Amino acid sequence: MKSFEMPVGPLHVSLEEPMYFRIDVEGEEVAGIEITAGHVHRGIEYLTAKRNIYQNLALIERVCSLCSNSHPQAYCMGLEKIAGIEVPERAQYLRVIADEIKRAASNMFNVAILAHIVGFESLFMHVMEAREIMQDTKETVFGNRMDLAANVIGGVKFDIAEDRIAYVIAQLNRLEPILVKEIIPLYETNSSILSRTRGIGLINRDQCIDYGLMGPVARGSGYAYDVRSAAPYAVYDRLDVDVITYPDGDVWSRAMVRLKEVVEAIRLMRLCLRELPEGPLTSGPLPFIPAGEAITKVEAPRGELIYYLKTDGTDIPARVKWRVPTYMNWDALEVMMVGGRISDIPLIVNSIDPCISCTER
């Protein structure tokens, strides 16, 4: 059998962002993989030590577009922990709504791309069109479709008044039946989807734990860790989050976890809108942040996002460090890809919901 090396990237039609893969191939089969990163390393962690804590809120939201709400949320939670700030209840509920609306849009984007890679363009268009309902909702509620600018230290800077609550519920009522009655059954039963995604890109639960994997990738292998229930923040402890798992650890299972998590996100948003208490949106004026250190975690659309913050009593943070879930997923590609076919590489890469700007910062 003929062996050869195949370069993929850094600029490639199946990659949305630049990453270089050197893939060893034997015949049609992947025998090994080496990843070279660093093409979009922007030094953002370094920049956070050159900006004050308030400016950093805007900078950190721009690490990544799809999970842009998770970064400022974890960052604010860290500063609130250091300063002992109590976030008002209404703001806690609104934070969950912002979190879940981003999760819904992010997960739908990933499964839409899966359909595109499979070549099922009508399904790709259908999922993207349904996702537009969430995009429109974000634009109406937050004034922006991607970077919501929802969080401030000590609360939120958006509100959902009674008439807007009715609008958001109407939007959820539009999306849910499309998702439950049309999109999910298609992913569950369509032979084009199943033949290209079942039994492909396999990784088991123990390997997920060994590689430190989180989020839908790990849950697609039966590892039921979700920060929203394992280490609840905001008001997730009152919402009884359903942690979605699938046992098989293939491309299809990861997609199904993401789709079912959109349904769960809709349920959580409905619950928050129903229970939304009256009260202030923030704890008060711009707070003073004393010296201290804190660690916070949130469940970003791709899994656990962890922040470490250290302050020294000035308005410039001594250190801000974070790790996104995609960071570990890259390394695990060697498990998912080796033994697979060349034609499956784009599907497997997409199944980790890769975010290179998040990984490299």
Add this chain to the structure above:
Amino acid sequence: MNEASDIIDLVASVARTIPGEFSFNEDKHGRVTAWITLQNSTDLVAAARALKAIGARLSMITALSDQPESINTIAYHFDIDGSTVTLKVGVEPGGSVETIVPLFRNADWHEREFMELYDLHVSGRANSRRLFLDETIDRRVMQRLIPLSVLSNAASTTMLFEKLIVDREKSR
């Protein structure tokens, strides 16, 4: 799921076996944040092994306090059922710690990243290929860079203006 008191007992049992400082707090959801600062960086692997034995997984590694004269700190953040344990070790600039990759596979990228961004070394690694920065770029390069926004803000404009004034005076 372990109770907070169980987590505290487990982590305290690890901290007792290794010289260093131990502190913790508990949040309103019953999750613990524990800090162990090791007296000797040579105890790192033993401490990491002990944490693994009580069910910890590695979440992240942070290098900090990167001043030329000071001691660098490397903080290893672990998760146990949603609670966080941070293991801190002090390392001289240019100093070394032992790898924990044999214990935690996902430490590989973290170690490679802090080696290239800080003047720190990790011993016992099979492969220390650069992660993000090219081999031709010096370690700690970020500490020598000036953000474009600083170069182009009002401060540099004043400097430029003063330089022009001086040059004009000289030319007279």
